[in-house]
Amino acid sequence: MNNDTFEPTIIGFTCNWCSYRAADLAGTARVKYPPNVRLIRLMCSGRLDPAFVLKALSSGADGVLITGCHPGECHYLEQNYKAMRRFHLLRRTLQGLGVEPERVKLVWASAAEGVKLAGEIASFVDEIRGLGPLHWGDANAPCPTKQLEEVPA
Numbered sequence: 005m006n007n008d009t010f011e012p013t014i015i016g017f018t019c020n021w022c023s024y025r026a027a028d029l030a031g032t033a034r035v036k037y038p039p040n041v042r043l044i045r046l047m048c049s050g051r052l053d054p055a056f057v058l059k060a061l062s063s064g065a066d067g068v069l070i071t072g073c074h075p076g077e078c079h080y081l082e083q084n085y086k087a088m089r090r091f092h093l094l095r096r097t098l099q100g101l102g103v104e105p106e107r108v109k110l111v112w113a114s115a116a117e118g119v120k121l122a123g124e125i126a127s128f129v130d131e132i133r134g135l136g137p138l139h140w141g142d143a144n145a146p147c148p149t150k151q152l153e154e155v156p157a
Contacts, residue, residue: 012066012132014041016125017056019049021079022114023071029118037122038129041069048072050083054094057108061098061140067107067132071121074112084112104135 018024024045030037046052049072057068070091078084088110095105109128113121 010133010137012040012129012137013064014067014069014125014129014132015060015065016041016043016069016071017049017052018043018045019072019084020045020047022073022077023049023111023121025115026071026113026118026121029115030122031118033118035119035122037125040129040132041125048078048080048083049087050078050080050085052087052090054090054097057094061103061107061138066135066138067109067128069109069111069125069128071111071113071124074114077114103138103140106131106135107138 016027018027024043027043049070052070057070060068070087072084072087073079075084075088091108091110095108098108099105109124109131111121111124111128113124
């Protein structure tokens with residue numbers, strides 16, 4: 005399958021108070037964005053366990069979008085700063101596992117930014133389409149850690 009016909013599957017973890025409502029606003033305003041994203045609502049982006057992201061990728065997602073309130077505007081005070089720290093650690097972990105860190109993206113969007121969120125979703129779908137399928141959980145795909153083991157010391 006070439007990248008022209010490849011349609012990525014993206015899991016989007018959204019904050020209940022801001023970005024989920026932005027996605028809802030985009031829908032009610034009839035702002036179109038690619039149907040490739042499956043949104044999962046969390047009470048706060050700070051509640052996103054990095055294991056959820058790894059599970060999504062190993063279960064067949066080609067990318068993960070994490071969205072939340074703008075820094076300083078979190079309904080749970082500073083939890084989006086926690087999400088930002090986890091996001092950066094997660095990208096380093098993915099890179100260590102041989103997965104492109106660009107497959108995980110963090111976006112801040114308030115409830116009034118439906119158009120912005122729709123644009124970010126469309127942009128991320130294009131980025132993942134350019135990277136191609138992940139095949140991380142695929143039994144037939146080469147294992148990135150196995151490649152590391154084969155490198156002579």
